[in-house]
Amino acid sequence: MDSQHWRATITAAQSGDRQALDELVAGWLPLVYNIVGRALNGHADVDDVVQETMLRAVDNLGSLRDPDSFRSWLVAIAMRQIRDRARRRTADRLEEAPAADFAELTVLRLQLEGQRREVAEAARWLDDEDRQLLSLWWLEVAGELTRRELAAAVGVTRQHAAVRVQRMKERLETSRGIVRALDGACPDLRELTGRWNGRPDSVWRKRLARHIRGCGYCGGTHETVVPAERLLVGIALVPLPVGFTLSLAFGGKTAVAATSAGWSAKLLGALTKPAVAMTAGATIVAGGAYVVTQPPDAPPPRAVVTPTATATSEPQPSATPTPTPTPTPSPSAKRKADLYGTVVDAVDRAPDPDARPAALPRRPESGITSTGGPRAVMQHRGDSVTLSGRGYVLVRWQISPHARPGGVVMPTWTGLKGKLFHVASGGSRRMDDPLPGAPNGYATGMGGPDIGYAVLPPGTQQMWQNEYFYVDGTVTLTQNERGCDYGIAVFPSDWEAVDKDVNEGPAQGAIRYGLVRDTGTDSAPVPQYVTRSTPADPATVPQRSRV
Known part of the structure; x- marks a missing residue:
């Protein structure tokens, strides 16, 4: 019509x-x-x-x-x-x-065969974000949507949409290879999948893709592989089921x-x-x-989040290296504020680049063991590492809005037994610091209009490249990536390394000195996303936890 x-x-x-x-x-x-x-x-x-x-x-x-x-x-x-x-x-x-x-419905109702069937079945192996994008791109190549409409629905520019579509297509092609291999007769693959429950997920996608890359049988191309967009051109919409009116x-x-x-x-x-x-x-x-x-727990990606206080909390003074508790009206309230488990709810302002950090209190150290070893790298949603002992831990951020911009779904600390403090921030820059020489001073870590933005949830403290914590007990850190692409590396550390990092400022060619949060007492802040419980979905941990 x-x-x-x-x-x-x-x-x-x-x-x-x-x-x-x-x-x-x-x-x-x-x-x-x-x-x-x-x-x-x-x-x-x-x-x-x-x-x-x-x-x-x-x-x-x-x-x-x-x-x-x-x-x-x-x-x-x-x-x-x-x-x-x-x-x-x-x-x-x-x-x-x-x-x-829906992959089966697509195959049956459209009577797809061969590589068209393969594309439909490969959709099962994609993560939620990729599957959402595929739902739009499929209709674009089928002639039902335009690229402008696809970009508007995703909330990015057409240029950013092109990048995201290309990355999704790469994962779709990997998934097509998995579908093809599972239809084959490779004995090594049969042995590998003996422990698989038959439900596609990202973990098994990576395992099977790794096998295919190293397997001469599965990796061999037995027929010409037609690009997915050529297979989907002009394809009809899947008809509504009977009674679905x-x-x-x-x-x-x-x-x-x-x-x-x-x-x-x-x-x-x-x-x-x-x-x-x-x-x-x-x-x-x-x-x-x-x-x-954007994902429901993040604002739309229209600008870098500025380090100002939320409506429900007061900003910390500029250039104040150690945050102070919110003023309280009575001695009883003051005693409660000093109890362990207080979260810094304010979005702290960045200290002046030349402001030296406060002295870092020295806490007891007997060593930290990590289930991820001395350098655990978490790149995907659901990756986790459990830390045990007494000592300092470095959590190092790598934000990648060029790969996938959007709202940041923060990592969370769960199953806490004992105590956990947020003691310092370092790495010589905050994630919203402008990159020297960058056009218009676009932020180094949080993106820009040319690659898309990474956006923090409202009320989240602005992150630094290196965030330091002190563990006295056991706790699990989980990567909850859903919107913006990011990775975090977790290193057991020590007091000397933390103190050196936060004090390496502009004199050494970096952007700014670090920030010390530790008071040396139980009034030191805890992370914003921490709980003693072990929820089925770690991403549901409240932002302003009390432990």
């Missing part, structure tokens, strides 16, 4: 035309179903996310100022609901198997749903708001002026 017809249909639906709304929803439901279904790989939540997307589209239809932008607007709503669903899901839902494997109608100025058995009953009561009245409070503004597409 041509764009002129859709423009007229959207305008009529905004005016309260019952038939136009029905046609609009029926016409665009398959697109939303394909995006959500592929992004979630047929998970049981697909129905809920699709219906919530359509509900929000109906609720906010009156806010759409340009009917020509309806498709990109609708896709952005769908992507937001997918990310919101990731935030809401509980540990038991995380492990829940798909209700209907949604009919919307206006009742006066109220939307009413008539659903088949395939939809949950909660939809009937949800569509009772005026469909054209929500303009000022709309979540999505037409034309892509503002689209929330």
Whole structure:
């Protein structure tokens, strides 16, 4: 159907035309179903996310100022609901198997064979972020979306989208090789997969990819491998399943749903708001002026987070190397503040580059053992290291917005037995320090408009290249990467190394001196993300923990 017809249909639906709304929803439901279904790989939540997307589209239809932008607007709503669903899901839902494997549905309903089938099945091996991007890119090469719409839905520029798509395609090609190898008869591969539970995940993707690279049988190309984009050109949308229908109608100025058995009953009561009245409070503004597409615990990547205090906490004074507890009105409150387990809630200001750090108190050291050895490197979500003993630990950051910009999902400390302090920050720079000679002073670690931004959750202290902690007991540090790409290295350290690092400032050619947080007592700050419990998903640790 041509764009002129859709423009007229959207305008009529905004005016309260019952038939136009029905046609609009029926016409665009398959697109939303394909995006959500592929992004979630047929998970049981697909129905809920699709219906919530359509509900929000109906609720906010009156806010759409340009009917020509309806498709990109609708896709952005769908992507937001997918990310919101990731935030809401509980540990038991995380492990829940798909209700209907979308890769299998794609193969069966579109009758895909050969390498087209291989591409569809390879999607199972992608991480959530890649699968979400694949859901859009698949429709782009199939002619259902434009690159501009894909970039708007992801929340990046077209140039950044190209980089992200290229990296996703590389992982998709790796996954295609795994699908191909698993269909083969390599005895070594059969032995390797004897311990595999049959469920694709990133750990086994890496193991199998490593085997394929070193295996002459699995790594051999027995046929010409056609690029995925050539295989997907012009491919149809996956048809809706039987009973998967949604009919919307206006009742006066109220939307009413008539659903088949395939939809949950909660939809009937949800569509009772005026469909054209929500303009000022709309979540999505037409034309892509503002689209929330970052992970739910991070702000949109529009600028580097500035080191200012949050609304609920006071900033620490500039150039004050040791943060002081928030002033308290009574002696009893002061005693509570001195108890172990206080988190520095303020987003601390950067000390002046020439401000020398406070003296670092010396704590007892008997040595730290690490399950990751003397140098544990954590590059992927779920990587963890357990530290035991009494001594100093260095956590060294490497932010990579050029690989994948977006919100930073912070690492967390779990299973704490004993005490853990945040004692100092070093590495001669903060992650938001401008790189000398960089255009417009774009930050070294948090990115820039040419590569995308890494954005900290609101209220998070700005990170330094090196962060030092003191462990007296046992604790596990977990990498929770979901948005921005980052890695962290964990080194057992000692007092001399920490003291030397924080005191190496501009005189040695670095950007600034370090910062000492340790008071030498139990009033020293603990990390913002720490708990004594061991949650199924470490990323759920609250930001302002109390231990």
